Amino acid sequence: MNGVPLAAYIGLGMIMFTTGVVGVIIRRNPIVIFMCIELMLNSVNLTFLTFARYQMAARSSDALGMQNSLMAGQMMVIFVMAVAAAEVAVGLGIIMAIYRLRDSVDIDELNLLRG
Amino acid sequence: MNQSIGGVAITPELLLFGAVAGAATLCAIGVVAFNNAIRSALCLVVNFFLLAFLYFTLNAEMLGITQVVVYTGAIMVLFLFVIMLLNLGGLSLLVERRDPKKYLGILLGCGMFVLLGSQLLPQLVSVNAKTLDPEMAKFGGPEAIGRTLFTTYVYPFEAVSILLLIGIVGSIMLAKRRI
Numbered sequence A: 001m002n003g004v005p006l007a008a009y010i011g012l013g014m015i016m017f018t019t020g021v022v023g024v025i026i027r028r029n030p031i032v033i034f035m036c037i038e039l040m041l042n043s044v045n046l047t048f049l050t051f052a053r054y055q056m057a058a059r060s061s062d063a064l065g066m067q068n069s070l071m072a073g074q075m076m077v078i079f080v081m082a083v084a085a086a087e088v089a090v091g092l093g094i095i096m097a098i099y100r101l102r103d104s105v106d107i108d109e110l111n112l113l114r115g
Numbered sequence B: 001m002n003q004s005i006g007g008v009a010i011t012p013e014l015l016l017f018g019a020v021a022g023a024a025t026l027c028a029i030g031v032v033a034f035n036n037a038i039r040s041a042l043c044l045v046v047n048f049f050l051l052a053f054l055y056f057t058l059n060a061e062m063l064g065i066t067q068v069v070v071y072t073g074a075i076m077v078l079f080l081f082v083i084m085l086l087n088l089g090g091l092s093l094l095v096e097r098r099d100p101k102k103y104l105g106i107l108l109g110c111g112m113f114v115l116l117g118s119q120l121l122p123q124l125v126s127v128n129a130k131t132l133d134p135e136m137a138k139f140g141g142p143e144a145i146g147r148t149l150f151t152t153y154v155y156p157f158e159a160v161s162i163l164l165l166i167g168i169v170g171s172i173m174l175a176k177r178r179i
Helices: A006-026 A030-057 A063-102 B012-033 B037-057 B061-085 B100-124 B134-140 B142-150 B154-175
Strands: none
Touching (some): A030 A063, A030 B012, A030 B061, A063 B134, A063 B154, B037 B061, B061 B134, B142 B154
């Protein structure tokens, strides 16, 4: 959208990312922690697309370079989405395996790896 | 309209963006704040839909559709399935204890936001998008995305396909009781 400054999109991305970080720190339910990770990945996606769109303001003479960087941002988003899908499938599998083993998924009680 | 706040002209687009961004922020906070995991998941679904709308405003139509299909269609269904399988009637009763970690985490988050925002945002307020000429506006569509994905980015694409295959095999290995 033309009337929106770059700072608005980046600010929204930052708010979402910060919310995700806080959620990962304070929540004890591993499924909600996974959702917060998804939130962070999405805010990064938004930032990629925003910079890909707004770099037009920086250089407007170089058509090929503009196309390349417009596509580069979108490609990164596609790859992030693919990695997120794989991560969710494996992560939720791990949560299920832990639940089957211990009948509890409280993240604060899972301390077998403690040194 | 030529009102402005802090040098930014108030345009109808900005008001629309403000409404969508505000709703998305509320949903993001709802994901963290709700005790019940189902409510968190539903908040996340709404957030993803609003983000898809923002992708459309950024001339990335194909990715907006992909966002709806992949995130709200596939990933969130997976989340809801796991919540259902774990029978979260018990899990939602995981009462969040009052512990210092909570306040420390919120404090840390606010500090991070203030630090990043104070350094980053003032420089970006004056940057505005230019109108794309019709030739450029095509670059968010399926044809351009597909062409680029299978020419310039074909090796990363293959790497991602291997990653997804490993993910599928791994999650089946984890989910089966006996192989």
